């Protein structure tokens with residue numbers, strides 16, 4: 001799969017890269033440091049990623065602002081977007097599902113738990129049929 005990771009924290013980017021590199025399946029990761037950069041990427045590419053992993057707390061454009069724009073776009077709205085966050089805030093959770101997400105995953109603090117959880121998320125999306133714009 002081609003994964004678009006929207007995340008501002010370098011440590012978090014490294015965690016996902018490390019997890020993905022250990023898998024038997026080859027995934028490609030594209031990074032964007034905030035919602036603005038992600039939209040720039042999505043609007044410039046003619047091949048869209050398969051899934052988006054989205055952080056919520058980011059400078060310039062938050063994850064929720066990004067989601068709102070994504071879901072109003074006729075072409076981009078079908079991209080499965082999984083929120084990947086440390087926020088257990090119920091207001092965030094409700095807001096994200098209301099706008100439209102494919103999942104909401106709380107990042108465990110322990111690296112082993114993170115790896116285990118993310119592996120399952122990626123395996124699940126890997127067997128899904130995607131709209132492919």
Ligand SMILES: [Mg+2]
Pocket residue numbers: 007008009055056057058
């Ligand atoms: Mg962040």
